[in-house]
Amino acid sequence: MKLGRIALGIGFACALLAGNADASVTIGGTRVVYPLDQREVTVKLDNDSAAPSLVQVWMDDGHPDAKPGDIKVPFVITPPIFRMDAKKSQTLRVIYSGEALPTDRESVYWLNVLDIPPKVAGTTDANTLQLAYRTRIKVFVRPAKLPGKPEDAPAQLTWKVAAASDGKGQAVSVSNPTPYYVSFSEVDVESGGHTYKNEKGGMVAPHATEVLPVAQMNAVSAGAKVHYTAISDFGGAMNGDATLAQ
Incomplete structure (x- = not known):
């Protein structure tokens, strides 16, 4: 006691x-x-x-x-x-x-x-x-018998520009069509010769959309890219790139 x-x-x-x-x-x-x-x-x-x-x-x-x-x-x-x-x-x-x-x-x-x-x-x-x-x-x-593999989930995410939750500047919206959680240690946006960073990471749930803040991002040009570091089941880094839709 x-x-x-x-x-x-x-x-x-x-x-x-x-x-x-x-x-x-x-x-x-x-x-x-x-x-x-x-x-x-x-x-x-x-x-x-x-x-x-x-x-x-x-x-x-x-x-x-x-x-x-x-x-x-x-x-x-x-x-x-x-x-x-x-x-x-x-x-x-x-x-x-x-x-x-x-x-x-x-x-x-x-x-x-x-x-x-x-x-x-x-x-x-x-x-x-x-x-x-x-x-x-x-x-x-x-759960058993989920379709796909968790290590393949990050590549299936879709990314687009979103309004920042605080009303200041822009953020990125990430949608997850898979049955697996995807966690990030870092997300960068490369646009117009500049790199905007989210160093806090984040997580997107299965079949859900999450908005991630990106510091000082105000205007994203066409053809912008997202560079992310996702985290594997074993805590390892899985780096990837994706197109950022407007």
Whole structure:
């Protein structure tokens, strides 16, 4: 019970840092692909530091600020809370609980790993700020027998000029006719001798359209090109080019 109270109260006791390079506990991969016809998949964690950590893990459905106890997802992770000793590993079991999910396209969830390092030795001040580090990666739930291959999906996207969501300048609209999610680490537009960049990346859902911001793009000439870097199942870069329609 004490362990659970510590972990669930972490938002009040610590400063949370997302995706920080100082986190001791690392995930073995940048994404998880969960075949829907499998009972479970495993995810490996490593504690690379010389000190133990308290770790809490949970999944969310796209709302990063939701409390773990309030989230309802069709997965169970074991163990949910545990201690990781220095230089040790831990295998998580991600188990599908059987609720109905789409079978004609992928679904996406997020795996959260909260790393709570021990207090610095000799620290007794109750007002001392303790840092906790959260890492969050995507979990793609993939039904069996989807048509095509996920690595071919980026080349099937269509791109066109769109109005920026903030009303300032232009953006790019990307449409995905495939049953697979496509994630980007970078999207560039080459137009009129200039290159306009989106370095934040983005993601487009199956059979959906997404608008991606592009910095300082105001007028796109005919024949403009999109250069993108999509991310494979294994976290690798898949570079491609496409024509940007007006």
